[in-house]
Amino acid sequence: MVTVLLGHINAWTPKIVKKTIHIHKAGGERKTLKIVAASDIHLGTIIGPRKTAKLVNTINSLKPDIILFAGDVVDEDVKPVIEQNLGKNLLHLKAPLGVYASTGNHEYIGGAEEAVQYLESHGINILRDETVFLDSCFYLVGREDKEKTSFTSVPRKTVRELLSPLDKQKPIILLDHQPFHLELAQEAGVDLQISGHTHHGQLWPLGYITQKIFEVSRGYKQKGNTHFYVSTGYGTWGPPVRIGNRPEILAFTLEFE
Structure with missing residues (x-):
């Protein structure tokens, strides 16, 4: 019982992960880019108004240039999100270059079209196998979640297909919810x-299982010139308890040549 109580407190106490990453490319007129990012927020029944407000306030306090969400913004069914009007909080997110997200498996489990429509109507730009070129500086690529094929029978684009039209001399940031086959992102640039x-x-001890499944189960890794970060996420799936790891918000400063 004590372990569960401490795990519940832990789940409600996110940490801020601060990291500076050097990109070996020019960023146009921009020398640095401040990214604040989160994944696996799981808005819904458990992640309600109070924790959503805390997320928004924390992100805004970090004064990002851009805000990124790497999938699972919604926890399956979007109805509890609508009923609690959680989008009202999302509208208060502030970043000069905007707020962007990719889809996750939970968007597809609950019905991706309805979830995406709701999020986009509340200020979050969802990139679904799409690319935007921002501030004459960098590309942001949002990849559809791996589960798209299972739910729609339509394959998502490969990383190589997404990047093939891009100028590889420009910095490229990719949002891809499930961190499988990291070598493909490295090879694509x-x-x-x-x-x-x-x-x-x-x-705990399920982290040992995810370490067997994924090359990176959490944290940072560099492969060649490609930097990877797999977040433990902000919210929880199922019980609001975390044992063995902390929820997190990412605050990355990219330094361009």
């Missing part, structure tokens, strides 16, 4: 990939 999904098991 991604500079920074942000993922989530794993929760690093969420409950």
Whole structure:
């Protein structure tokens, strides 16, 4: 019982992960880029108004240039999100370059079209196998979640297909919810990939299982010139308890040549 109580307190106490990443490319007129990112928020029944407000306030306090969400913004069914009007909080997110997200498996479990429509109507731009070129500086690529094929029978684009039209001399940031086959992003020329999904098991000792499944179950890794970060996520799936890891918000400063 004590372990569960401490795990519940832990789940409600996110940490801020601060990291400076050097990108070996020019960023146009921009020398640095401040990214604040999160994954696996799981808005819904458990992650309600109070924790959503805390997320928004914390992100805004970090004064980001851009805000990124790497999938599972919604916890399956979007109805509890609508009923609690959680989008009202999302509208208060502030970043000069905007708020962007990719889909996660939970968006597809609950019905991706309705979830995406709701999020976009509340200020979050969802990139679904899409790319935007921002501030004459960098590309942001949002990849559809791996589960798209299972739910729609339509395959998502490969990383190589997404990046093939891009100028590889420009910095490229990829949002890909599930961190499988990191070598494909490296080979395609991604500079920074942000993922989530794993929760690093969420409950000890399940982190040992996710470490067997994924090359990176949590945290940072560099492969060649490509930087990867797999977040443990902000929210929880199932019980609001975390044992063995902390929820987190990412505050990355990219330094361009």
